[in-house]
Amino acid sequence: xxxxxxxxxxxxxxxxxxxxxxxxxxxxxxxxxxxxxxxxxxxxxxxxxxxxxxxxxxxxxxxxxxxxxxxxxxxxxxxxxxx
Numbered sequence: 001x002x003x004x005x006x007x008x009x010x011x012x013x014x015x016x017x018x019x020x021x022x023x024x025x026x027x028x029x030x031x032x033x034x035x036x037x038x039x040x041x042x043x044x045x046x047x048x049x050x051x052x053x054x055x056x057x058x059x060x061x062x063x064x065x066x067x068x069x070x071x072x073x074x075x076x077x078x079x080x081x082x083x
Contacts, residue, residue: 003075007068011038027059
């Protein structure tokens with residue numbers, strides 16, 4: 001599982017965050033735990049396998065926001081019940 005952090009410009013409020021979350025879920029149907037922050041200018045989610053960066057970029061720019069790049073890194077579950 002990978003943790004993906006996407007940098008996005010143009011989010012101004014919680015409605016923008018919800019719009020981006022929906023866009024990410026549609027562009028990456030296997031995305032889990034999608035969260036966005038207009039204050040940080042980023043969205044973070046988990047995905048099994050690899051991310052299609054071009055598809056994600058296209059989906060975000062088509063909604064009117066500016067895609068600034070993404071970073072994918074292995075996600076290591078923390079805590080007492082990790083597998």
